[in-house]
Amino acid sequence: MIDLLVVGAGPAGLSAAIAAAEQGLKVKVLDEFPKVGGRLLGQLHQEPSGEWWNGIEMGEKLHQKARLEGVNIQCEVSVSDISRTDFGWSVYTSVGMIKAKNLLLATGASETAIPLPGWTLPGAISIGAAQVMGNVHRVKPGNSCVIIGANVLSIAIANELMLCGVKVKEIIIPETGPVAKDAGVPEKVMASLMRLTHLAPNAFLRQAGKFGKFVSPKVAAQFFPKNGIRVLGIPIRVKKAAIEIIGEGQATGVRTVAVTPDGKRIQGTEQVTEADFVCIAGGLAPMSELASIAGCSFKYVEELGGHIPLHSERMETAVPGLYVAGNITGVESAKVAMAQGKVAGLTVAFNTNGASKKTEMLVKCALDDVRKTRANALIEFQPGIVEARERIYVQFEQERIAVKQAITVS
Numbered sequence: 001m002i003d004l005l006v007v008g009a010g011p012a013g014l015s016a017a018i019a020a021a022e023q024g025l026k027v028k029v030l031d032e033f034p035k036v037g038g039r040l041l042g043q044l045h046q047e048p049s050g051e052w053w054n055g056i057e058m059g060e061k062l063h064q065k066a067r068l069e070g071v072n073i074q075c076e077v078s079v080s081d082i083s084r085t086d087f088g089w090s091v092y093t094s095v096g097m098i099k100a101k102n103l104l105l106a107t108g109a110s111e112t113a114i115p116l117p118g119w120t121l122p123g124a125i126s127i128g129a130a131q132v133m134g135n136v137h138r139v140k141p142g143n144s145c146v147i148i149g150a151n152v153l154s155i156a157i158a159n160e161l162m163l164c165g166v167k168v169k170e171i172i173i174p175e176t177g178p179v180a181k182d183a184g185v186p187e188k189v190m191a192s193l194m195r196l197t198h199l200a201p202n203a204f205l206r207q208a209g210k211f212g213k214f215v216s217p218k219v220a221a222q223f224f225p226k227n228g229i230r231v232l233g234i235p236i237r238v239k240k241a242a243i244e245i246i247g248e249g250q251a252t253g254v255r256t257v258a259v260t261p262d263g264k265r266i267q268g269t270e271q272v273t274e275a276d277f278v279c280i281a282g283g284l285a286p287m288s289e290l291a292s293i294a295g296c297s298f299k300y301v302e303e304l305g306g307h308i309p310l311h312s313e314r315m316e317t318a319v320p321g322l323y324v325a326g327n328i329t330g331v332e333s334a335k336v337a338m339a340q341g342k343v344a345g346l347t348v349a350f351n352t353n354g355a356s357k358k359t360e361m362l363v364k365c366a367l368d369d370v371r372k373t374r375a376n377a378l379i380e381f382q383p384g385i386v387e388a389r390e391r392i393y394v395q396f397e398q399e400r401i402a403v404k405q406a407i408t409v410s
């Protein structure tokens with residue numbers, strides 16, 4: 001029987017599979033996409049060192065390594081259900097049921113849409129869809145675009161779209177509301193953009209942080225130039241909000257309005273920016289449905305992107321034989337996902353092969369690597385990730401103790 005079944009062949013799942021296979025486990029990986037690599041396939045950016053982070057190459061390296069270690073990888077297979085059994089897990093997929101002793105969920109994150117009038121028009125797409133079209137399928141989505149949502153991901157992908165030859169006319173914000181919330185409040189957007197100064201993964205983002213270096217977000221939003229700041233030719237306009245995507249049967253532009261620093265409409269300031277397509281960048285949320293089916297406890301953690309399955313630093317859940325790694329545990333960069341995957345794979349080996357000093361040492365080194373990678377992360381999706389993670393690990397241990405006590409009493 002398979003020792004470890006991994007759902008998701010992104011950086012977390014592949015790294016976990018490699019680490020577990022290196023320790024002698026029989027490992028199988030499933031992914032519903034036709035290619036391995038997960039979100040790595042869309043990533044292309046320049047590091048502060050000047051080197052390029054090429055996600056496709058990294059995905060290929062992980063794929064080759066996994067194959068060398070004897071990992072069985074099957075693409076175009078969707079996992080729809082899982083159930084715990086006496087031997088471990090029954091995993092229900094689009095090609096039938098698969099049995100495994102241990103299960104690792106590395107299903108990544110999904111995008112959050114921001115609904116506004118016209119958002120269902122053809123040509124109104126998510127920012128991730130634009131990244132996949134350009135970087136994965138090599139299809140230019142159009143000649144010009146407007147991006148709604150000024151955040152780390154939209155700025156990084158705007159840069160990638162420019163490399164594809166797309167003219168990004170402007171990055172604006174959504175109008176604040178029950179879904180957009182702080183993403184539509186200029187002073188809050190400024191606060192998150194200012195964090196990019198020291199984290200900037202490339203020249204583009206380094207410049208994006210400059211304007212807010214010496215002042216508070218509130219003041220920065222007040223004095224933010226009406227026409228925005230240009231970063232590598234792209235105007236970022238945090239005081240201009242989208243109120244409608246316009247077009248007859250096809251998106252042809254965005255109707256906008258000027259807003260105050262706290263996000264209120266300024267009357268008489270409506271404008272239209274024309275574009276071939278419109279991207280909505282509403283942020284990312286962990287994709288954790290399968291963990292919910294398995295019976296994991298969940299916590300809502302804003303800093304990690306939403307509801308996450310409660311887990312230990314070693315990537316165990318409270319459900320025996322069930323592990324998680326990567327963006328399902330909180331939205332972070334691909335490098336952190338890879339480091340977490342290694343911890344998960346080694347922990348499964350430690351728990352399956354019997355505790356050994358050698359594996360324990362490997363787990364400790366891998367945990368150190370996660371902390372270092374996180375501390376040096378170039379793309380930080382939310383502030384306060386380190387503290388949020390520490391809280392989760394404490395809550396997990398408390399739950400583990402409570403469950404043990406309940407079992408002892410009964």
Ligand SMILES: Cc1cc2nc3c(=O)[nH]c(=O)nc-3n(C[C@H](O)[C@H](O)[C@H](O)COP(=O)(O)OP(=O)(O)OC[C@H]3O[C@@H](n4cnc5c(N)ncnc54)[C@H](O)[C@@H]3O)c2cc1C
Nearest residue numbers: 008010011012032038039079107108128326327333334337
């Ligand atoms: C749109 C988007 C853009 C991003 N851009 C960047 C970026 O530029 N730089 C960066 O550092 N990070 C980026 N990220 C964050 C990114 O998610 C991480 O960098 C990293 O890829 C997370 O790794 P992972 O292995 O956890 O998940 P992923 O890389 O997302 O891999 C998860 C895999 O699980 C598979 N899967 C999910 N559910 C199932 C199922 N039920 N059955 C079978 N297979 C399943 C998916 O097909 C996917 O291949 C982006 C994320 C998104 C959503």
